[in-house]
Amino acid sequence: xxxxxxxxxxxxxxxxxxxxxxxxxxxxxxxxxxxxxxxxxxxxxxxxxxxxxxxxxxxxxxxxxxxxxxxxxxxxxxxxxxxxxxxxxxxxxxxxxxxxxxxxxxxxxxxxxxxxxxxxxxxxxxxxxxxxxxxxxxxxxxxxxxxxxxxxxxxxxxxxxxxxxxxxxxxxxxxxxxxxxxxxxxxxxxxxxxxxxxxxxxxxxxxxxxxxxxxxxxxxxxxxxxxxxxxxxxxxxxxxxxxxxxxxxxxxxxxxxxxxxxxxxxxxxxxxxxxxxxxxxxxxxxxxxxxxxxxxxxxxxxxxxxxxxxxxxxxxxxxxxxxxxxxxxxxxxxxxxxxxxxxxxxxxxxxxxxxxxxxxxxxxxxxxxxx
Numbered sequence: 001x002x003x004x005x006x007x008x009x010x011x012x013x014x015x016x017x018x019x020x021x022x023x024x025x026x027x028x029x030x031x032x033x034x035x036x037x038x039x040x041x042x043x044x045x046x047x048x049x050x051x052x053x054x055x056x057x058x059x060x061x062x063x064x065x066x067x068x069x070x071x072x073x074x075x076x077x078x079x080x081x082x083x084x085x086x087x088x089x090x091x092x093x094x095x096x097x098x099x100x101x102x103x104x105x106x107x108x109x110x111x112x113x114x115x116x117x118x119x120x121x122x123x124x125x126x127x128x129x130x131x132x133x134x135x136x137x138x139x140x141x142x143x144x145x146x147x148x149x150x151x152x153x154x155x156x157x158x159x160x161x162x163x164x165x166x167x168x169x170x171x172x173x174x175x176x177x178x179x180x181x182x183x184x185x186x187x188x189x190x191x192x193x194x195x196x197x198x199x200x201x202x203x204x205x206x207x208x209x210x211x212x213x214x215x216x217x218x219x220x221x222x223x224x225x226x227x228x229x230x231x232x233x234x235x236x237x238x239x240x241x242x243x244x245x246x247x248x249x250x251x252x253x254x255x256x257x258x259x260x261x262x263x264x265x266x267x268x269x270x271x272x273x274x275x276x277x278x279x280x281x282x283x284x285x286x287x288x289x290x291x292x293x294x295x296x297x298x299x300x301x302x303x304x305x306x307x308x309x310x311x312x313x314x315x316x317x318x319x320x321x322x323x324x325x326x327x328x329x330x331x332x333x334x335x336x337x338x339x340x341x342x343x344x345x346x347x348x349x350x351x352x353x354x355x356x357x358x359x360x361x362x363x364x365x366x367x368x369x370x371x
Contacts, residue, residue, distance in 0.1 A: 032058030035315070038322040045112055045325070047236075049104035050081050052078060053234045055226060056097065061254050093336055101230045102222050102289070103332060106346070108237040109286040109298060110328035114320035115244055118306075122255050122313070129184050129296035130278060131171065132164050132283040134194035137292045139163030139284075141200035141215055148204055156228050161284045167193055168280040171271045194292075220291035220343025222335070233285035240278050251275060252313065280366035291343040302327060307358040 013281050055075050061068035072269035093099045110180075120128055138161030146152045146159065166191060174185035216224045244251065253261045259270050279299070286295045306319035331346030338345075 010144045018091075018315050019205070035318055035322070038316060038325075040323050042321060044110065045107055048232055049100075049107045050238070052100055053104055053230055056101070066246050091336075097227075098222075098225075099336070101227060102225050102328075102342070103290050104333050105230050105233050105285070106328040106342075107325065108233050109282070109289060110302075110323055110324035112240045112282045113286055113298040114302040114324040115317065116240065116275070116282055116307075117303045118313075118317050119251055119275055120279060120299060121303045122308075124233050124258055125183075126300050127183055127184075127190065127296070128171075128279055129283055129299035131186050131190040132168060132194070132276075132280045133292045133295040134190050134197065135167030135280070136160040136164040136284045136287055137217060138193045138197035138200065141197045141204065144204050145200060154234070155226075155228050156285060157232055157288070161232070161281060163285050164280040165277055168276040169273065172276055175272075176269060205349070216340060217287065218293050219341045220289050220294060220346075221286075222289075222342055227290045229285075229288050233288070236285050240282060243274070243278060247271065247274065256313075275294040281296075282334040289342050290346060291341070294347050296322065296344040297347045297350060298327075301347065301354055305350070305357050307371055308354075308361045323350070326353060 038290045040192075052075075052322045055071045057076070058067055058071035059075060061071070061273035078100070079095050079097070082096075083101065086092055092333075094332050108258050116128070120126065137160075140156050142163060143156035146154075147156075171185060171189045174189065178185060200213065251264060251274075252260075253264075253266060254271050258268055282299075283295050288300055291296055302320040302324035303316065306316045310316040310319050327350035330349040332342055334340070334349065335342040335345040
């Protein structure tokens with residue numbers, strides 16, 4: 001007598017059948033449980049980092065604002081927990097504001113970059129991130145010139161954000177209005193923007209005394225992550241996640257069948273521009289910690305890793321964010337411990353995850369479901 005599909009296993013059922021059914025049931029449940037726990041931990045970590053960034057901003061509120069003193073009190077408790085963590089781990093970094101700004105920036109970038117990267121990779125637009133990063137570098141160079149010529153005291157990242165978004169619009173226009181093949185417009189904007197940035201940096205050195213940490217912007221550096229930059233990343237991340245949540249169905253439609261989306265009278269060009277624009281703003285935020293040269297890796301590697309084991313597009317989205325978090329936290333831990341650049345450390349950590357999924361996965365090619 002054998003049990004039905006969902007009922008208990010009969011006593012006379014062969015042991016190998018029982019074991020097979022148990023492994024199938026437990027394996028499926030364990031996978032979903034791990035994904036659920038990972039999602040909850042990631043959300044909790046993101047909320048905590050957003051809370052820290054908010055308190056770090058509110059503590060500079062005017063004296064007449066009561067909220068400033070409360071923010072100072074809560075941040076004091078936060079740093080006390082960091083000091084306890086230092087004692088437990090034998091470190092001396094978690095009791096400082098600077099360290100938590102770095103972690104907050106990394107955590108938020110680890111969410112937003114794979115989220116946008118999943119749509120880009122499935123549209124075979126992996127080079128977009130690299131192109132927009134080079135455009136953002138031109139923005140930094142323009143910002144340096146503004147500081148040198150006009151004495152402007154604003155953020156270089158703000159200028160980079162504007163230039164990067166403009167570069168995204170130019171790239172989209174070239175794609176729609178030129179007869180170039182494939183990714184030729186991407187290659188032109190990539191090389192052209194970096195060439196302009198290089199010329200501007202060299203030119204500014206001839207007549208301006210403003211110094212620019214070129215190595216930090218190229219390879220990423222903990223030293224260029226400021227409170228203002230962290231707040232910018234927080235705002236951009238919240239905005240990107242909100243936009244993706246609202247336009248998810250439309251973005252999914254154009255990702256898997258752009259022609260059908262056009263037939264259905266969906267404004268494909270508008271959503272393409274929106275997607276590339278979101279990639280531009282995330283690239284600027286991630287440039288602080290990953291650098292111009294390596295920033296595209298955060299859009300690509302977690303998604304490629306997730307695609308090795310995911311069974312659907314939604315699962316790819318979730319797993320890419322989880323792998324992105326793992327790469328960011330692991331890379332930052334290694335960077336802080338060894339005093340090496342964070343960009344290279346995060347990318348190497350991501351590649352390690354990618355290699356492990358290749359070894360452990362039995363897939364040579366993956367057909368992703370749109371569900």
